[in-house]
Every structure is written in C-alpha cells, then in structure tokens.
Amino acid sequence: MTVVPATTAELERELGAQFRALRLGGNLDQAGLARRANVSLSALKSLESGRGSSLRTVIRVARALDRLDWALGLSPEPEVSPMALLRAQEGISPRRRASRRRQEA
Secondary structure: OOOOOOOHHHHHHHHHHHHHHHHHHOOOOHHHHHHHHOOOHHHHHHHHHOOOOOHHHHHHHHHHOOOHHHHHOOOOOOOOOHHHHHHHHHOOOOOOOOOOOOOOO
C-alpha cells in the first residue's frame, strides 16, 4: 500500500526525491541536468530538495529527463466524463463557445 504524503511540504519532498532518483538513474550530475533542462542550478537544487519550484521548472526537468509522460500523467484525460454522460442522457448538447463576461452595472 502506497502512503500518500499528508502535507504539501511532504509531497514536495517526495516529488523532489523522485526527480533526484531519475537524475541519478540517468547518471547525470545536477549541473549537467540544469544545463540540459535550461534551468538554473539553484532551481534544480530547490526542486530536488523539496523546497518548492515553479511549474515551468518541473516541466523542463521532466522533459530533460525524457519523462514528459510522467509530468503529463499529473492530469490524465478521463476516459469517460461523468458530465458528458449526464448531458447525453438528458439530451443536452455540449457547449460550443465560452460565455461572455457580464458587464458591471
């Protein structure tokens, strides 16, 4: 059974550890990976240590480690949309455009 980190800080540390393991598995040092990912060395160190990082840094590092599939797995496309099923059952057609902003009075 996998233990899910309880806090944001714990999750950041776990993700950082996973990135570090991927880097070491690829026999890369931090400076080399930072260059390959086009991020600063300090940004990579922050990511790996779990001190927080930007989404851009996460994506660049995942791409540099040839693990973009890992990053894309953070928000997989649902195979069946519960809302689409409900709309189909009720005969509601899908939205085709965004709604306009309402003007303030």
